Amino acid sequence: MLNTSYIGRFAPTPSGPLHFGSIVAALASYLDARYNKGKWLLRIEDIDTPRVRARADRKIVDTLEILGLEWDGDIVYQSDRLEYYRQALAALAEAGLLYRCFCPRKITRGKPYPGTCRMRTVQQEKPHSLRVKTPDRPITFDDAIQARQTGLLDDMTGDFILRRSDGLIAYNLAVVIDDAAQDITHIVRGADLLDTTFNQVYLQSVLRLPSPAYAHHPVVVDANGKKVSKQDGATDVLAGVSPETVLLRALRFLGQAPDPELAQAGKREILDWAIHHWKLDLVIERRADHNIDKF
Numbered sequence: 001m002l003n004t005s006y007i008g009r010f011a012p013t014p015s016g017p018l019h020f021g022s023i024v025a026a027l028a029s030y031l032d033a034r035y036n037k038g039k040w041l042l043r044i045e046d047i048d049t050p051r052v053r054a055r056a057d058r059k060i061v062d063t064l065e066i067l068g069l070e071w072d073g074d075i076v077y078q079s080d081r082l083e084y085y086r087q088a089l090a091a092l093a094e095a096g097l098l099y100r101c102f103c104p105r106k107i108t109r110g111k112p113y114p115g116t117c118r119m120r121t122v123q124q125e126k127p128h129s130l131r132v133k134t135p136d137r138p139i140t141f142d143d144a145i146q147a148r149q150t151g152l153l154d155d156m157t158g159d160f161i162l163r164r165s166d167g168l169i170a171y172n173l174a175v176v177i178d179d180a181a182q183d184i185t186h187i188v189r190g191a192d193l194l195d196t197t198f199n200q201v202y203l204q205s206v207l208r209l210p211s212p213a214y215a216h217h218p219v220v221v222d223a224n225g226k227k228v229s230k231q232d233g234a235t236d237v238l239a240g241v242s243p244e245t246v247l248l249r250a251l252r253f254l255g256q257a258p259d260p261e262l263a264q265a266g267k268r269e270i271l272d273w274a275i276h277h278w279k280l281d282l283v284i285e286r287r288a289d290h291n292i293d294k295f
């Protein structure tokens with residue numbers, strides 16, 4: 001029987017084929033959901049159109065199928081859900097939390113937005129992004145892998161963009177709306193998204209949406225310590241490697257110590273073993289030890 005009090009998800013951006021790092025995220029969220037007898041949903045985050053590659057969604061679906069990672073229900077595409085994001089923007093505008101920003105997007109260069117347009121009284125009809133006002137109180141959430149996190153958005157992003165000047169809806173808004181619409185209770189994903197969680201938890205609070213439980217696993221890095229990413233042309237995880245080998249490597253990366261006898265096993269057997277023996281506690285932050293070549 002499925003446990004409906006656990007609904008997890010994998011939410012890839014179709015910016016390229018799944019690489020080892022994305023498989024780690026898929027597998028960790030899948031195993032945590034299945035171990036808890038929960039549902040595991042698949043959502044394709046295809047609204048950042050400049051990053052989307054043709055047919056990458058199909059390739060992602062094929063890879064998950066080849067690995068035996070079966071999801072529940074229909075695949076949700078964010079591009080079908082733009083109306084819901086617009087409604088959320090309208091609600092935030094109504095609450096006085098949004099403002100037009102005419103600054104170039106690059107103004108922040110990785111630093112918090114200084115709030116230049118927050119106080120602007122005269123509005124202009126020229127292209128603008130929409131930013132949400134952030135509070136001067138800290139945001140706190142508990143992460144099952146990274147422990148309790150507390151931070152001040154003013155020190156991280158400042159007022160952040162929800163709709164870009166080219167009309168694209170920002171990841172932080174879409175993800176919060178969709179996690180709530182799909183009743184997601186548990187999010188397991190890479191620690192590269194840990195910082196965005198502060199933005200997401202804040203949006204959940206102002207939109208009066210529930211906050212899921214979070215667990216951010218260590219990210220896979222290359223020999224130079226750089227995150228392996230689909231956009232940077234990381235290789236397809238299945239290029240010249242069997243699904244069984246990929247699963248075993250991902251399990252080792254996640255600290256799960258697969259039984260040596262699984263070396264001869266098929267993917268279903270490996271996954272069944274992994275579901276049965278899954279221990280989130282073994283996925284610990286081992287810092288510099290995540291070089292892809294070691295697994």
Ligand code: GLU
Nearest residue numbers: 011012013045175189193
């Ligand atoms: N779409 C994001 C990515 O591919 C992941 C979003 C999430 O898990 O919240 O990096």
